[in-house]
Amino acid sequence: MEKTWNNKAWFMVLPVLVLVGFSAVIPLMTVVNYSVQDTFGNNDFFWAGTEWFTEILHSQRFHDALIRNLAFSAIILAIEIPLGILVALAMPKKGIWVPVCLVLMALPLLIPWNVVGTIWQVFGRTDIGLLGHTMAALGLDYNYVQDPVDAWVTVIVMDVWHWTSLVVLLCYAGLVSIPDAFYQAAKIDGASRWAVFRYIQLPKMGRVLLIAVLLRFMDSFMIYTEPFVVTGGGPGNSTTFLSIDLVKVAVGQFDVGPAAAMSLVYFLIILLMSWIFYTVMTNAGTDRRDEGAGH
């Protein structure tokens, strides 16, 4: 077929470029702009070069927040992924209970972040909260306002409560897409329940699990609202995650330069980690065909 060459066709993509420019590139460049300059107010800016980046990368405060963030993401992934798979496996595959279960699962996902935070903030209070009060009545020393461990437990349980459903729904979608013939073949092959999970269900859930891990990692690494509402980053700095710290620097102290540098480093870490997860998980189960074709 004869193709028509006409450079005017580039105008057709102009709306997209403009849209992406205004929604992503320009805001991002503003941050880049701040990150390499210093200001003393009056809208006077001075070139600062890599100063803010050096400062951030050597800052103990940044390191601590980063480690807290990594620990938080690791813990919630370690809980939410297996728990999500288990719940998805336990959910009915057909019948009237399917919509009921799906709606129940979707409920926490429909609640706005700050409302979730408020719910748990009240729920955990020892004076009026159902959870806090019950714990106190049982003689347990639980106080998320003063005890860093209790604060962490509260924030983690809250995240598990809020987001396990997402993993469940994704896994469930993966599970119901497995044709019956696989289960029937496994029965005929005499496979155990574990073998069915290991060799049929888990491989078939691979793709959705990848999405679940990525989404949960990115989201938990950027967590802000819920811990901010519940603990405000405390007690002390024990639940001050990167985003909370960032807001303190940018809005609290109005150090836009360091805050911008921090944002960029933060952004690059998320990008890097997501890329690592993606590469590792997509390569995990694939055929090493190049080597296999050799013999």
Add this chain to the structure above:
Amino acid sequence: MARIRLDHIRHAYTPELARAGNYALREIDHAFEDGGAYALLGPSGCGKTTLLNIISGLLTPSEGHIRFGERDVTMLAPEQRNIAQVFQFPVIYDTMTVAQNLAFPLRNRRVPEPEIERRVREMLGRIGLETKADRKARGLTADEKQKISLGRGLVRSDVNAILFDEPLTVIDPHMKWVLRSLLKELHREFRMTMVYVTHDQTEALTFAEKVVVMYDGEVVQIGTPEELFERPRHTFVGYFIGSPGMNVMDCRVEDGAALIGGERIPTRNARAPSGAGKLELGIRPEFVRLVARGTPGSLPVSVDKVEDIGSERIVRARLGGEKLAALVPEGEGLPADAAVTFDAAAVNLYADSWLIEERA
């Protein structure tokens, strides 16, 4: 290995359907002889897959019993029945290699490792996948995957039967032929009972020694391909097997002959059973001869169209108000004013769709 006996099997998917008399399988009473190659042939929804799943144990019949030899297996789970099944879509274990796939049913049954090794090697050779033994199974083509499914069944040398549920549906046409030959070869070698479900008559007729034709939850005829062709016991068999299918026309019976629109047609089994409802005459297009009008004993027809299919032509005509197809060999002239004669030995009469049996 054993004879598979289906003792008055009936099946409805729910008790409500059973109460309403809506059975997916109406009543099957039949035996698959040990070592036979059977095809279950019928249109979609006729109950053939249901029957297959009842044999393999994936379904428990609502009524009746299944015996493998003398043993009643009605309530046994699939893994206890020692049966293999190949499904419509290739079922392979994605994360395993080809060899591991074949070893899987043996490992699950705790066969000693050297024995597994030996049998898997042997089976890889039989299905022609030696060179791909260590490849991950997921990257293979559909026919290779289907060979693995087949191999997983055959690798257990002691299976009672292998069941095939339309196994060639997703296979390319030229590979279908290769796989079917492989199946026949394996059947000759291992002599295990094979039951093959299909809605493709060519597949059924080439694969099976005996074809079980099912229609609307019932077995309408069991026979060799020749029997199905020459003496269809039910108008459905005549219509379903053969291309084009058997001509079926409404008729009356008087004094040992069938009448269509006032024309007398001598038949083999012309006798109306008392109380019979609808009478029909069936004749295969292969036995309809097109002759010039006026030939003694001929019936005048009007020709609607002629389809040339290469080796022969299909003449679509009308006899009275009834549609009629005739096969005319290539090169034979078509008369301008056409009439037909029927080969009397090939004319079958049906009462309420069932063949009127010859008097002894």
